[in-house]
Amino acid sequence: MKTVLVTGGAGFIGSNLVRHLIRAGYRVVNLDKLTYAGNLASLKDLEQDENHIFVQGDVCDGMLVLELLHRYDCDAVINLAAESHVDRSIGSPGMFVRTNVVGTFEMLEAAREYWHALSEERSQGFRFVHVSTDEVFGSLGDSGSFTESTPFQPNSPYSASKAASDHLVRSYHETFALPTITTHCSNNYGPYQFPEKLIPLMTLHAVEGKQLPVYGTGLNVRDWLHVEDHCSALRLILESGRIGDTYNIGGDAERSNLEVVHAICQTVDELCPSDQPSSKNIQYVRDRPGHDFRYSIDASKLSSELGWKPSVSFEQGIKDTVSWYLSNPDWVTSTREKGYHGQRLGTSANSMTDQLTQSTERELGSTVDKPFDGVVFEQLTQYTDDRGWLIELYRNDEIPIGNEPVMAYVSQTMPGVSRGPHEHVDQSDLFGFFGPGDFRLYLWDSREGSPTFGERFTVVVGESNPQSVIVPPGVVHAYKNISLRPGIVFNAPNRLYAGEGKKEAVDEIRHEDNQGTPYQLVDA
Numbered sequence: 001m002k003t004v005l006v007t008g009g010a011g012f013i014g015s016n017l018v019r020h021l022i023r024a025g026y027r028v029v030n031l032d033k034l035t036y037a038g039n040l041a042s043l044k045d046l047e048q049d050e051n052h053i054f055v056q057g058d059v060c061d062g063m064l065v066l067e068l069l070h071r072y073d074c075d076a077v078i079n080l081a082a083e084s085h086v087d088r089s090i091g092s093p094g095m096f097v098r099t100n101v102v103g104t105f106e107m108l109e110a111a112r113e114y115w116h117a118l119s120e121e122r123s124q125g126f127r128f129v130h131v132s133t134d135e136v137f138g139s140l141g142d143s144g145s146f147t148e149s150t151p152f153q154p155n156s157p158y159s160a161s162k163a164a165s166d167h168l169v170r171s172y173h174e175t176f177a178l179p180t181i182t183t184h185c186s187n188n189y190g191p192y193q194f195p196e197k198l199i200p201l202m203t204l205h206a207v208e209g210k211q212l213p214v215y216g217t218g219l220n221v222r223d224w225l226h227v228e229d230h231c232s233a234l235r236l237i238l239e240s241g242r243i244g245d246t247y248n249i250g251g252d253a254e255r256s257n258l259e260v261v262h263a264i265c266q267t268v269d270e271l272c273p274s275d276q277p278s279s280k281n282i283q284y285v286r287d288r289p290g291h292d293f294r295y296s297i298d299a300s301k302l303s304s305e306l307g308w309k310p311s312v313s314f315e316q317g318i319k320d321t322v323s324w325y326l327s328n329p330d331w332v333t334s335t336r337e338k339g340y341h342g343q344r345l346g347t348s349a350n351s352m353t354d355q356l357t358q359s360t361e362r363e364l365g366s367t368v369d370k371p372f373d374g375v376v377f378e379q380l381t382q383y384t385d386d387r388g389w390l391i392e393l394y395r396n397d398e399i400p401i402g403n404e405p406v407m408a409y410v411s412q413t414m415p416g417v418s419r420g421p422h423e424h425v426d427q428s429d430l431f432g433f434f435g436p437g438d439f440r441l442y443l444w445d446s447r448e449g450s451p452t453f454g455e456r457f458t459v460v461v462g463e464s465n466p467q468s469v470i471v472p473p474g475v476v477h478a479y480k481n482i483s484l485r486p487g488i489v490f491n492a493p494n495r496l497y498a499g500e501g502k503k504e505a506v507d508e509i510r511h512e513d514n515q516g517t518p519y520q521l522v523d524a
């Protein structure tokens with residue numbers, strides 16, 4: 001039995017692929033970070049399957065990847081882990097660069113080291129299949145199709161990050177002879193797709209009688225590939241694809257967005273009849289910035305070389321998919337627990353501002369120019385001598401009573417990446433920002449009854465402004481590394497993380513898991 005390390009295996013395509021591979025007789029090691037898009041409910045039927053080994057972890061953690069490759073004696077990697085939603089990449093490009101580019105780099109490095117250590121026979125059979133997208137090729141007019149040799153012309157931060165990762169994969173084959181294969185697929189649909197994407201979003205909105213937001217004219221065209229067809233193509237490429245090559249995978253089903261929405265409405269109306277057609281809720285809304293007009297995939301290489309063809313027609317696939325969403329309300333609920341309820345994402349370059357103004361959860365007040373009561377800033381002094389410098393932090397004879405630290409930790413945060421926003425019920429955080437790196441610190445007062453309730457304060461701290469900051473319970477906080485290199489933050493909270501012996505619940509209300517949160521990291 002062969003073992004494949006699948007990354008992102010709790011996501012939409014990933015969970016379908018894991019299931020497909022296990023049914024085909026593979027053992028799968030499934031590495032997934034479980035971000036908002038990863039969901040163990042999508043793998044429920046595999047819970048007891050001994051050929052499914054789930055590991056929660058990050059593709060950016062190269063040591064973990066290497067360890068898993070060795071521990072499970074893997075024969076191949078299929079790299080699916082990615083931030084995949086174009087609209088989110090408009091608001092938060094940094095996490096796309098981190099997961100899609102840095103993550104792929106770490107995967108390649110780990111795979112290279114592992115592959116080198118394999119016996120001659122095993123190393124010849126090893127494969128690194130990298131799953132990418134047709135969006136790297138840019139946008140088409142009314143005619144033409146992308147072939148494997150179409151030059152890259154990505155238009156969104158998402159597609160640019162995927163293009164960068166594809167280049168890295170190519171370079172690892174050319175330079176180190178790592179046996180890689182890259183695939184470019186068109187728009188996938190089917191069961192377990194997170195309801196931020198067109199088809200599940202429109203399905204759920206139609207069923208719930210909500211507005212159906214069609215971007216721009218609705219005439220943009222996508223080629224639709226049923227996820228099961230995608231999985232069969234990936235397996236075929238894994239087993240028989242040519243090393244160092246790339247393959248396009250398409251569904252041979254080009255449709256305008258309006259055609260797709262009408263097809264969904266028709267199925268919803270058949271399955272849940274009501275007095276008025278669902279299509280009455282179609283609304284044309286502001287276009288997506290940089291919205292690619294048309295994607296069209298020429299998958300003839302895959303069909304002529306490996307004999308693959310899509311087997312699910314768009315008409316049948318849409319019916320099955322709509323009815324799957326109607327029959328799986330628990331799964332839909334599990335996605336909503338991640339904080340996304342169908343709100344519009346990424347309407348402008350400053351899309352976080354849009355979300356803030358759209359949010360109905362809580363009206364936030366203005367940004368203030370001094371910190372709130374209970375938040376204590378102190379300029380840190382660097383005592384410098386020939387050896388370097390030293391900073392004193394949190395002397396017990398100086399800090400406000402009740403804030404005495406009980407533990408300390410240090411974290412590294414990559415450039416452009418943020419931590420938070422979150423808040424604590426009992427805990428005060430006693431931060432030290434002294435470098436390396438500069439951070440924009442965001443604070444919101446969420447203590448009801450506080451005179452500054454709802455207000456926000458932001459400041460740049462770190463290397464260029466060394467500060468200690470005490471953040472009391474009820475003050476929502478987040479910080480983002482705004483420098484070009486990894487940054488360090490020190491924290492000495494006055495509560496133990498997860499309590500004595502790590503046996504208690506973590507005192508943390510994590511607004512970062514809620515995409516619609518009013519606590520958004522915008523600089524204005």
Ligand SMILES: Cc1cn([C@H]2C[C@H](O)[C@@H](COP(=O)(O)OP(=O)(O)O[C@H]3O[C@H](C)C(=O)[C@H](O)[C@H]3O)O2)c(=O)[nH]c1=O
Nearest residue numbers: 084085086133134186187196197198213214215220257
């Ligand atoms: C969410 C939404 C989308 N749209 C439009 C925007 C696009 O023209 C089309 C499909 O949008 P969606 O965000 O579902 O997918 P794409 O932007 O085409 O990208 C998708 O397919 C490629 C291959 C990947 O590689 C991406 O990972 C995947 O997300 O519907 C609307 O009109 N209204 C909406 O509410």
